[in-house]
Amino acid sequence: xxxxxxxxxxxxxxxxxxxxxxxxxxxxxxxxxWYQQTPGQxxxxxxxxxxxxxxxxGNFPGRFSGRQFSNSRSEMNxxxxxxxxxxxxxxxxxxxxxxxxxxxxxxxRLTVV
Amino acid sequence: xxRVTQPEKLLSVFKGAPxxxxxxxxxxxxxxxxxxxxxxxQRLQLLLRHISRESIKGFTADxxxxxxxxxxxxxxxxxxxxxxxxxxxKGLSGSARQLTFGSGTQLTVLP
Numbered sequence: 001x002x003x004x005x006x007x008x009x010x011x012x013x014x015x016x017x018x019x020x021x022x023x024x025x026x027x028x029x030x031x032x033x034w035y036q037q038t039p040g041q042x043x044x045x046x047x048x049x050x051x052x053x054x055x056x057x058g059n060f061p062g063r064f065s066g067r068q069f070s071n072s073r074s075e076m077n078x079x080x081x082x083x084x085x086x087x088x089x090x091x092x093x094x095x096x097x098x099x100x101x102x103x104x105x106x107x108x109r110l111t112v113v
Numbered sequence: 114x115x116r117v118t119q120p121e122k123l124l125s126v127f128k129g130a131p132x133x134x135x136x137x138x139x140x141x142x143x144x145x146x147x148x149x150x151x152x153x154x155q156r157l158q159l160l161l162r163h164i165s166r167e168s169i170k171g172f173t174a175d176x177x178x179x180x181x182x183x184x185x186x187x188x189x190x191x192x193x194x195x196x197x198x199x200x201x202x203k204g205l206s207g208s209a210r211q212l213t214f215g216s217g218t219q220l221t222v223l224p
Contacts (some may be wrong), residue, residue, distance in 0.1 A: 001176045003156075033212065041200065044212035090157065092212075101211060104157040 002026065002041045004105035006094050012111045018079040021108045025072050025093030031055075032074040033102065034066060037088040046089075049074055050096045115140040117202050119215035126190050126212045127223050134185040134199030136174075145203040146183040147212070148174055152196045160185075160198070170194070190222045 005024040013019050025032050033056075034046040045058035049068035064075045072093075078085055088109050092102040116139045126132045139142060148160040151174040161169045163183060174185045183200060200215040 035212075035214075039191050040214040045211045045213065049210060058211065093155075101161075101162070103161045 004091055006089075006091050006105035006108050008099050008108060009106065010109045010111075012113060013081050014113055015081055015083060017081050018077065019081060019110060021076045021078075021089055021091075021110070023074045023076070023091030023093075023105060024028075025074070025091075026103055029093040029095055030072055030105075031094045031096030032068055032072065033094075034074070034076050035090040035092065036060075037090055037107070043090070045055045046076065076112075085113050086110060086112045115144070115146055115204055115213045117213055117215035118198050119198075119200055119218050121218045122216065123219050125221045125223060127131070128192055129189050132187050132190040132194070132220065132222075134198050134220065136183045136185065137208075138181050138183065138200075138202045139179075140204060142204055143191050146174075146176055147201040147203070148168060148183075148185050149173070149199045149201055150196050151199070157199070190220075192222045192224060193222055195222045209216075 004035055007022045011109050026095045031049040031050045036044045046060055047054055048056040052068045061073055063079045088107040090107045092106045094100045094102045118137045120135055133160050146163040150160045151157045151198045161167055172185055172187045174183050176183050197219050199219050201212045203212050204210055
């Protein structure tokens with residue numbers, strides 16, 4: 001079956017702009033989680049959606065938001081971009097049940113200039 | 114709060130030597146623990162999880178609740194094991210259900 005797909009793969013934005021990243025989970029998966037990966041902070045949890053509801057949220061400012069659609073596809077939005085938002089944003093999907101594996105996408109590389 | 118610590122950022126061993134990647138965690142309940150691996154230019158993928166008690170690609174990891182550790186071990190390292198390894202913890206309820214990752218250990222297996 002097809003893996004987790006993230007689009008776009010690369011993005012360059014300027015400070016102050018906003019950006020929307022997209023994630024298509026594995027068919028049948030209802031849970032989508034987002035992570036920010038940077039050399040300095042490693043992998044940090046942003047939020048998790050399950051059946052269109054945010055189930056969990058990490059310690060990020062309100063500029064970071066997300067949503068999930070009825071087909072389980074998810075989008076992540078970052079408003080008023082800052083230089084420090086430059087990172088690899090990873091999406092992971094799972095069935096959402098305890099003990100199940102999370103499958104990761106290739107990520108979206110966001111560069112803020 | 115849940116936390117995962119991987120004390121070694123870089124680890125180099127020679128081919129055929131044993132390798133141990135350390136992982137310590139803090140969590141008040143009973144966690145699920147995982148090892149994820151990221152090979153060069155590939156996506157992050159699950160290597161193994163403690164509840165399966167399995168050996169994948171010769172790697173094993175035992176959960177030691179007394180020492181709150183989940184070290185990854187392989188008796189004979191291979192060059193193809195060179196990769197970034199992340200230990201991760203997941204709680205079982207509420208806000209702890211998120212996957213919390215350690216900072217990762219870059220393993221290099223030398224010929």
